[in-house]
Amino acid sequence: MLVDSVTVCLGALMLGDASGYEIRKIYEDGPFSAIHKAGYGSIYPALQRLLAEQAVTVTGVAQQGRPDKKVYSITDLGRRQFTEAMMAEPAPDKFRSEILFMISFADFLPVDRRRALIEQYLKTNLMHLEHLDACMAETPEAPAGRQFVCGVGRAIYAAVVTYITEHQTWLDGDTADSAPQPALPTAGDR
Amino acid sequence: MLVDSVTVCLGALMLGDASGYEIRKIYEDGPFSAIHKAGYGSIYPALQRLLAEQAVTVTGVAQQGRPDKKVYSITDLGRRQFTEAMMAEPAPDKFRSEILFMISFADFLPVDRRRALIEQYLKTNLMHLEHLDACMAETPEAPAGRQFVCGVGRAIYAAVVTYITEHQTWLDGDTADSAPQPALPTAGDR
DNA sequence: GCGTCCATGTAAATGGTTACATGATTAT
């Protein structure tokens, strides 16, 4: 894997100094969360490796009332490592959806369950959409790359929401009734 | 994980008897490939577990010229297990994209690299779209659940392709020039 | 009082991917 926890930390530090805790927040809450998540269990060990490699430096920051913070800064070596990683061939995207897997087998499930799954899928996609919009609104001056990626994410969530609202009746009623009607025009949907 | 290799095999066998080799093909080549991939390394052990649990049965099929095939069939117990798994709370979707991660940091990359990444992303999405269309054309009588999921996949790929073609110039020129102009209006961007 | 946020870390468990091992047939 070319983009592993180490690269992920380096990326966060390219945007500015940060502690492990803050790096996690970036990937867990920020606009990056849709692309790549990272928990403490992967970040803290990665930072130690980077420190040993001298790709980053640390500064202990004492805080009043809070535990000490360790703020990491990327070094020139780290910057070079990061750029190198960005030049490697990216691995294919990985996507895994339990809920879509379940919906695939809707025909074997009770009608209630089908409806519940669709509803849940619609709801979560709407939430993601709102969350992304909120993130984008917070940083209107974000660099072009990040805005582009956020735009892609937005387009995806919006497309899913639209599709569901237009087609959710497909799975209503039992199998016999479900005749997939018009669907998407142009490029041979069906 | 509620939908693991075992459940995945059970799902494939719900659609009909199959060998490990054939199950892999379903998840590697078929319309399911976008949702959940599975290699031999996870399928064969899963089938053995299922056999021990008596969720499936095997029939050895001797073939002329070919290695013997082991065709698995799901039992009533297996069907019950599968349905039970489909009633559990689905884990949140997992998505990881190295290429989008790279594009997020486009501002730190040479212009050539930016363009190459965008182009590659567009190309792969077009490929996925075509592949899905081909899959859907092959089985026009697919059950409603599967058609719905394929439709979602199609909508996603189509949305990404549209977004890229409309916004790819953002990342042209160097950072100074890249003023993200009109950007995203209100809601339904697309 | 209780939950959440801040803050850093470790260790075990999970579980999928990759590589290896074997081997015949068919298509190029």
Added chain:
DNA sequence: ATAATCATGTAACCATTTACATGGACGC
């Protein structure tokens, strides 16, 4: 000849996720 397809499996490897451990401050 050589690559690809058919066919089954094992074992090491890898990385992430989850649970655990610790602890003060702040809001409700």
